[in-house]
Amino acid sequence: MIFLELVLQNFGPYAGRQVINLDPRSAENPRPIILLGGMNGGGKTTLMDSIRLALYGQRAQCSTRGNLSYADFLTQCVNSKANPTEKTRIELLFEHIEDDKPIKYRIVRTWEKNPKDGKDALGILGDDDTWPVDSLVNIWDDYIENLLPLGISNLFLFDGEQVKELAEQETPPQIVIEAIRGLLGLELADRLAVDLEILVNRKRKEIADTKDLADLEEIEQRLIEQQEDYQVIEAKLAICRNQIEELEIVQREALDKFVSEGGKIAAERNQLEQQQKEKNTAAENIRQSMCELAADVLPLALITNLVSQVQAQGAKEFRYHQIQLARDVLLERDKRLLQWLSELKITSEQVDKIQSFLADDADNLYTGYSQAEVPWLLADEESLSQLDNVRYHLQNAKASAKQQVSNLKNIEEELIVLARQMQTAAEPEAYQKLRNAVEEAQNQVALAKANYETTRRILAELTDSIEQTKKELKEYTDKNIDTKNREHIITSAAKVQETLKVFREKLTLRKLNKLEEEVKNCFLYLLHKSDLVYRIAIDTKTFALSLFDFDGKPVPKHRLSAGEKQLLAIAFLWGLAKVSGLRLPVAIDTPLGRLDSSHRQNLVEKYFPSASHQVILLSTDTEIGKKEVETLRENEAIAHEYLLKYNSTTRQTTIQPGYFW
Numbered sequence: 001m002i003f004l005e006l007v008l009q010n011f012g013p014y015a016g017r018q019v020i021n022l023d024p025r026s027a028e029n030p031r032p033i034i035l036l037g038g039m040n041g042g043g044k045t046t047l048m049d050s051i052r053l054a055l056y057g058q059r060a061q062c063s064t065r066g067n068l069s070y071a072d073f074l075t076q077c078v079n080s081k082a083n084p085t086e087k088t089r090i091e092l093l094f095e096h097i098e099d100d101k102p103i104k105y106r107i108v109r110t111w112e113k114n115p116k117d118g119k120d121a122l123g124i125l126g127d128d129d130t131w132p133v134d135s136l137v138n139i140w141d142d143y144i145e146n147l148l149p150l151g152i153s154n155l156f157l158f159d160g161e162q163v164k165e166l167a168e169q170e171t172p173p174q175i176v177i178e179a180i181r182g183l184l185g186l187e188l189a190d191r192l193a194v195d196l197e198i199l200v201n202r203k204r205k206e207i208a209d210t211k212d213l214a215d216l217e218e219i220e221q222r223l224i225e226q227q228e229d230y231q232v233i234e235a236k237l238a239i240c241r242n243q244i245e246e247l248e249i250v251q252r253e254a255l256d257k258f259v260s261e262g263g264k265i266a267a268e269r270n271q272l273e274q275q276q277k278e279k280n281t282a283a284e285n286i287r288q289s290m291c292e293l294a295a296d297v298l299p300l301a302l303i304t305n306l307v308s309q310v311q312a313q314g315a316k317e318f319r320y321h322q323i324q325l326a327r328d329v330l331l332e333r334d335k336r337l338l339q340w341l342s343e344l345k346i347t348s349e350q351v352d353k354i355q356s357f358l359a360d361d362a363d364n365l366y367t368g369y370s371q372a373e374v375p376w377l378l379a380d381e382e383s384l385s386q387l388d389n390v391r392y393h394l395q396n397a398k399a400s401a402k403q404q405v406s407n408l409k410n411i412e413e414e415l416i417v418l419a420r421q422m423q424t425a426a427e428p429e430a431y432q433k434l435r436n437a438v439e440e441a442q443n444q445v446a447l448a449k450a451n452y453e454t455t456r457r458i459l460a461e462l463t464d465s466i467e468q469t470k471k472e473l474k475e476y477t478d479k480n481i482d483t484k485n486r487e488h489i490i491t492s493a494a495k496v497q498e499t500l501k502v503f504r505e506k507l508t509l510r511k512l513n514k515l516e517e518e519v520k521n522c523f524l525y526l527l528h529k530s531d532l533v534y535r536i537a538i539d540t541k542t543f544a545l546s547l548f549d550f551d552g553k554p555v556p557k558h559r560l561s562a563g564e565k566q567l568l569a570i571a572f573l574w575g576l577a578k579v580s581g582l583r584l585p586v587a588i589d590t591p592l593g594r595l596d597s598s599h600r601q602n603l604v605e606k607y608f609p610s611a612s613h614q615v616i617l618l619s620t621d622t623e624i625g626k627k628e629v630e631t632l633r634e635n636e637a638i639a640h641e642y643l644l645k646y647n648s649t650t651r652q653t654t655i656q657p658g659y660f661w
Contacts, residue, residue: 038644071118
């Protein structure tokens, strides 16, 4: 399906007749993107509503309708400056394949202010835009449901707010869930189950007598009431679930504020004060120990060189004293040796040589250790030994002092950190206010969870009651109905229901497995970091997304940035479109939201050109800016560019060729 042309006449801010060529095809190279730029309030959302209105008429889910009746909504859509004699008109020309051939239809809707019968006039024109196809007018709702069902239209015609809502919620909104079920074909199984139940009830009534019929109708009425109650409570349960999610966000914000404004530190004040006291005591003990070191040998560290000189001088004088004593002993020995030699038969010449050698040797020994100065220290051996002990103790004292200085420095730094923490602690009044806010948020969450649990139990009990009523209905049928052929229908229908239940479960799993893989691939394709997510799982009932990393651990959704959440939502919509197998146009209003530059660039380069064979973008100048539009042009992705020029004086919008730049 391709939208070829949109015509607006006196619709919303669009005065007169204005035409937009939406055909993305060209002779040279198909380009998927139709880019329409406009400032906020300039008519972008109105243009998107015109497409929905043309397709679905009274059933259209237009963003500006609200609770208005269809007649009031149509009146509201009439241009304020329009000539009363002119009608408001919307035309949408599209093409699709029918019987393996391309065929074109032009949808024309016209109405005037305060329309008669409260509705518009619908016309369907054929290939040449002249001959009407009256046969389609009466069945148009059914016809368009086969091409682009209303239930899934929001997955192809969506806006930035829808993406934002889908990104922020843990589970998709109910309208998106219904669209997903329709897109995946899951609602067909549900519809078949309901039809089977209607058939069975009809058959029961046909074969029951008067009393049986009354009893049967009473059971059926009870079942209807229980099912209605079930729907009400189920809706209430969904509301409770949403309330819990909203209150948990408030609770996280209160906790973050409690921490950021010093509430947590204020709560730990006593503990911090105790730590501060212990650190001060430890610091004082270190200072006392250092004082004791200073009262001992440690001051000698200031004159280490002098101590070394004294030790060297003492050793030198002690050695000199020892040499003096040794010289006297040697002289005595030499004297005895010479006397002994004189008694031997040795010549006097040889004795003289020996005497000369001994004298020279004694002189050399003394000369080698003689001092240039007179000894002045005069330290004895015991004093020198004590000096060695002092040097040893001094080394130990220096090492101990160095370690204690380091310990004292670390403790003082820790005291500074503790003091800063104490300074950031909230004042008692502010702390109490922050604490009250946290407790209130926690109480609200607890209360909401309690309400949810109560509602869930009621729903479970009602489910059991419904099953019991169905069982009673079945037993009643088994006991009181004898008609074989109708009984066969009822029995077969029960079997079909069971088979259908299994089929629905398997169909859901198969579809969702494929969808999970597509959403993951789309998300990683759009994301600029590929190591964030390894697997994406989709809940079979709520369609909530769960992310897992490469270790199989869950990745909490709140850990994603706002931009990553929006990319995940877009990947979800993109994956759904791929799994559906439908070739439908995609229209996006305000597409980039709060995305940062890198995510925005990924979306511009990767998603927009690949989202579909036709992508209609409605953007402000800040979303798709000069850089982004130049990238799209360079990649030859844009087929047509238009600017929605809004005149604030006349409050009218005109459509001009070109973009902001």
